[in-house]
Amino acid sequence: MAVEALQSFRVETRTRLSSAFLVVAIAVLAIGFAAPLFSSRVVIQDLFFILTMLVLAQCWNLLAGFAGLVSVGQQAFVGFGAYTMFAAVILLGLDPLVGIVLAGLLAALLTVPTGFFVFRLQGAYFAIGTWVIAEVARLSFAQWKALGGGTGTSLPSGATRDMFGVRWIADLFGWRASQATDVLCYWLALALAAATILFIHRLLRSRQGLGLAAVRDNQEAARAVGVDPRWMKSTVYLLAGLVSGVTGALIYVQKARISPDAAFSVTDWTAYVIFIVVIGGIGTIEGPIVGVIVFFVLRNVLADYGSWYLLILGLIGILVMLVAPRGLWGLFTDRTGIQLFPVRRMLTGASTTKTITGGTHG
């Protein structure tokens, strides 16, 4: 280990495969953008569902997989974002798109008081605390008579049709306004999903991402090397809340009808999301992408079986946890060493090359 050899060291995160994948990803994004031109409205609605669930899954994965914060209360921010958008449209007469932006800002603000409570709790107590807060939010919004109380309400007819950009899309492609609304929502979901994945990848490759991984692995040791665990976790919690709020608002622009039970549903916005992340592979960016596809297929295959649907989902979840605790993507990457979003920093140079292994993160 000659000291002069040290000058030749380089640090790499990209692999040749991941660089090639970047091209594929851009192509997929371009095809996704053009999809409304050659797909039926049902397909676009399905893709919208997949993309919004993917964003929620990425958020939950950031919390649980990268920061060790197992929340079962993210529906608090989905519902809060959705209601904020409804309030902006119905009470203030604003454009739903402005409502979506407001939803993100207010959901981020909401993380301050909720974080104040839940960050006093650890592990399982943290999980229960987040759920309790979501239930409090659901019951509070059920009292808001101007937004329909417990039974909920609908967006005024025309609110989404008059949304910024809908008329322009409708004229350009010769679609009806309702179809143009769906397409606009879909494009926003596509942009949101792409931005979320890109942002999380960049975060993990930054200094902050290293600190986050350190906190997840060993909080006491992280403190001893100058990382502030509380700041790390609060920031991630805030970001996940913000993005979940935006996603909730977007989902409900497309649904156009809201009720407290649906908007704050622990099954729809947290249980399914956890299922997606767990079967796909927790602690990886690829995991939720694989997971959401599997989830969508299962949902369609089992759609006619009523409550068997949930039973089978649960069974598959348990099986995957037992057989492949790091999910389907973990199983795949263990066998092949392939990573599409590599975050591991590899030190390369003469004396280390022979020991470089394609180990996986998280």
Place this chain on the structure above:
Amino acid sequence: MPILALDNVSKSFGALTVTDKVSFALQSGEALGIIGPNGAGKSTLFNLITGNIRVDAGQVTFDGADVTRQPPMARCLAGIGRTFQIPQPFEKLTVFENLLVAATFGARKREGEVSDDCASILAETGLLGRANQPAGSLSLLQRKRLELARALATQPKVLLLDEIAGGLTEAECHQLVETIQAIHRRGASIIWIEHVLNALNSVVSRLLVLNFGKVIGIGEPDEIMASQAVREIYLGIEV
């Protein structure tokens, strides 16, 4: 002026006093050894210096500033680096990434600036060949070396070593002592808790003896080892 000074520092857990009015000063560039039987409060003393445990009374001064109420992160940034008695690696990160965390946060530097430093610390501690392995896959010796390497990556002014030679073979221990001597020669101040006395005494110039949380002796290693109190309490030899 001493780089680190403790003034009447005390800590109790319930009725048990683990640190009892401890006072001492470490001069800049000095290497001080701490010995004492198991349960004497040696590791607790380290945790009080790093801020992982808060003092009940007394004052900790580092580099001219009162750090008694500062959290561990701030003390690390100020220049206190430590190893843990039971190694605490970031298991899912690679060995190299373990050092990157310490260098980018503990020394407040950008990733690009520190990779060469991290590589040379890995070379010095004999971990370069394992740079890209997950830290969770390391053996005990390698974990202990990683503790030392990670502490060094924070560029500490004072390095606190907690039983870093324990459980090693004689040859491994000898290597480690040489590494620590080299670090000390470059100007780092060191406080080293150790049961392996010949390793300790080949580095330090003063010894502090702790028993039941109290300092019962501090001075030159020869003088301390010869004192009757140490022989009775620490070595268990009836004189």
